[in-house]
Amino acid sequence: MFEVAILGFGTVGSGVAEVIDRNQKQLLREIPEGVHVKYILDLRDFPDSPYNDRVVHDIDIILNDPEIRVICETMGGKEPAFTFSKKALEKGISVVTSNKELVDSLGGTLAVIAKEHDCSYLFEASVGGGIPILRPLRTSFAQEFITSVTGILNGTTNYILTKMETEGLDFEEALKQAQDNGYAERNPEADIEGYDPCRKIAILASLVTGGNVKYQQVPCEGISRIDKQDLAYAKSLGRAVKLLGVCRHDEETNEVYVRTAPYMVQEGHPLYSVNDVFNGILVHGNMVGDLMFYGSGAGKLPTASAVVSDMVECIQNMGRNIDIGLKNTDAVLEDPEEYCERYFIRTGEEDKDRIAELFxxxxxxxxAPASGEIAFVTDMISCRSMKEKTAKLSAFKKAIRLL
Ligand SMILES: NC(=O)c1ccc[n+]([C@@H]2O[C@H](COP(=O)([O-])OP(=O)(O)OC[C@H]3O[C@@H](n4cnc5c(N)ncnc54)[C@H](OP(=O)(O)O)[C@@H]3O)[C@@H](O)[C@H]2O)c1
Structure with a gap:
């Protein structure tokens, strides 16, 4: 048996143990000796779990056992996840993870350490949950220049927007439904303010460019300011509002534009019909054209399945590094203020005369479904220009980008 360890026995970690046990037959096709969870590191004990006899509370027990050659880190957070992962990699133990916070902040550092020690640091589950996206980017797109990645990368906000659109709910009502159904956390800030999809598009942009993009560098807007009327306007335009992570990679300059924001997506666009808790990621390669990836972006078993797929790849590549194309250098970011897009704009009727003058x-x-308002769609303009012009509207309400 190939012995592995799980750090953090929560939602994803316990899912990893379940995938390994329930699908051992499937794993045997790839790993003829089989895979076995030898240790589980957690702060707590799990007296009701059949895995309780494998629970340890000291990382050194795992790191000092020569039988352990792959570790799955599903604790989340930066520390001690970083220190534990670093120590493992320095011993030549491969690490697989679903921890997007750590991958976004220190993934490049850990990838370099893995390379130096002939082992691997893989994080398929950190973006898109169960959707295979990072491995296809690395393997199927190896011959491509990826010009854009556009994704619905957060199931909670997609569920809220779908409910607002199909059932006419207010944002607060839809958020409550998401919480009641277990899709949104009691503190939903990371989802609704866009921080979660922002981390994911930063990871994707890093892989696409080969340089680090940190989420703090990415302009980020969530959906907490989207109201029912925005959705009604979108519908009248043949569009739907979606929270997108957007990455545009310039073939000539190698610069990358990255943003997380709500967009009005045109009917017929592949992301238009990605609804409820599902995620969708549209990738454009300069040779292959558009490819769409769709599926469960979170959840215990889909996410664990992606973690185990990384584990299998590490086991099959024991003793050598799987190069994920992530270096410890920074990507060259395009100034997001200068990037041109079309905007949908809402303002008050009193701005009637100024609109044509400005735009x-x-x-x-x-x-306008809302009384006393004027709404219009602009030509392609830069973010800076949009801000300058809307600052001159006396009753400006909001601007939403178009895709
Ligand atoms: N849930 C999903 O659907 C999903 C999807 C994609 C990615 N992710 C990512 O996967 C990671 C894990 O998420 P999760 O939902 O499984 O979280 P979770 O349910 O909170 O599980 C984390 C587990 O790690 C344990 N832990 C925390 N600090 C520890 C330490 N210092 N030593 C040992 N154990 C420790 C926790 O114990 P305590 O409970 O006692 O603190 C808990 O059992 C996060 O980075 C998350 O963003 C989750």
């Missing part, structure tokens, strides 16, 4: 003729008015 010119190339705008398209939208019939």
């Amino acid at each position: 010119g003729d190339a705008i398209e008015y939208v019939t």
Whole structure:
């Protein structure tokens, strides 16, 4: 048996143990000796769990056991996850993880340490949960220049927006439903303010460019300011509001534009019909064109399945490093203020005369479901220009990007 250890026996960690046990037959096709969980590190004991006899509370028991050559880190957070992962990699033990916070902040550092010690640091589950996206980017797209990645990367916010759209709920009502159904945390800030998808698009942008993009460098806006009327406007435009992570990679300059924000997505676009808790990621390669990845972006077993897929790859590549293309250098970021997009804009009727003066003729008015308002769609303009012009509107309400 190939012995592995799990650090953190919560939702994902316990799912990893379950995937390994329930699908041992499937694993035997890839790993003929089989895979066995020898240790589980957690702060607590689990007296009701059949795995309780494998629970330890001291990381050194795991790190000093020569039988352990792959560790799965599903504790979450930066510390002690970073220190434990670093120590393991320095001993030549491969580490697989679902921990997007650690991957985004220190993934490049850990990837370099893994390379120096002929082992691997893989994190398929940190983006898109159960959806295979990082491995395809690394393998199937090896011959491609990836020009863009656009994703619905957070199931909770997608569920809220779907409920608002299909059932006409207010944001607060839809959020409550998401919490009652266990999709949103009691403190939903990381989801609704966009921090979670922001980390994920930062990881994707890092892999696409080969340089580090930290989520703090990515402009981030969530959905807490989206209301029912925005969705009604979107519908009248043949669009739906989606929270997107966007990464555009310039083939000539190698610069990358990265953003997380709500967008009005045109009907017929592959991401338009990604609803409820599902995630969807659209990748464009300069040769292959568009490819769409769709599935469960979170949840115990889908996420654990992705962690175990990394484990299998590490076991099959024992003694050598799987190069994930992540270096310890920074990506060159395009100034997001200068990037041009089309905007949907809502303002008060009193701005009627100023609109044409500021935005010119190339705008398209939208019939306003809300009384006392004017709404219109701009031509392609930079974010800076949009901000400068809307600052001159006396009753400006909001701007939402178009895709
Ligand atoms: N849940 C999902 O669907 C999902 C999807 C994709 C990615 N992720 C990511 O996967 C990671 C794990 O998520 P999760 O939902 O499984 O979290 P979780 O349910 O809170 O599990 C984390 C486990 O690690 C334990 N732990 C925390 N600090 C520890 C330490 N110092 N030593 C040993 N054990 C420690 C926790 O123990 P205590 O409970 O006692 O603190 C808990 O049992 C996070 O980075 C998350 O963002 C989760």
